[in-house]
Amino acid sequence: MKTQLILENLKGVGRTTEFLLNIFLGGYNYRKIKRKVFYPTLPDFSETDRVKMDSQLLQKEKHKFYSLLSRLKKQGFIKKEQKRNKIFWKITPRGKQRIEKLKTIFRLPRVNYKPEKDDEINLIVFDIPEKHKAKRQWLRHVLLSLDFTMLQKSVWIGKNKLPEEFLKALAELDLMNFIHILKISKTGTITGILKELNLL
DSSP, X not given: OHHHHHHHTTSSSOEEHHHHHHHHHGGGGHHHHHHHHHOTTSOOOOTXXXXXXXXXXXXXXXXXXXXXXXXXXXXXXXXEEEETTEEEEEEOHHHHHHHHHHHHHHHSOOOOOOOOEEEEEEEEEEOOOGGXXXXXXXXXXXXXXXXXXXXXXXXXXXXXXXXXXXXHHHHHTTOGGGEEEEEEOSOOTTHHHHHHTTOO
């Protein structure tokens, strides 16, 4: 969330370090920050509008802020420029791509499914296009949380049930045409692999 706030506030114009620090500390005044991000035509923050907090906590949060700023710069999401003895930060094209990815991930369903043993073995095979990369990563994360084992990047196997909420999420994300779910009730050529994975 902090990363997205910083990048969103650099989309239009360059910002000073002081301004971005106020945005970062604004997590203690979330309503104000959210209004600024989603309604940019409202009056700008004053760069002296520092959030009041305990001095020890303030130093801790400052350290987090500068670490985040440094990391975003190393990753190529932002760049630093100097104008009139002031440091300004600007977003890069790569940073703009990162914003869009974060927005997509943020909209994906939460992963809170509880593993439940199944009487049969479930084999999941998927071929999700690159343009849906975030959804593909989400799917792998869900399968891991359900204790499924990866045979290949797009082939997973497990002895747990697939929750109804998970299947509904696949439909909502328009992924059903890219995924095949098979039930294995009889042993076959896959037996050796299953034994190696301690699934039999």
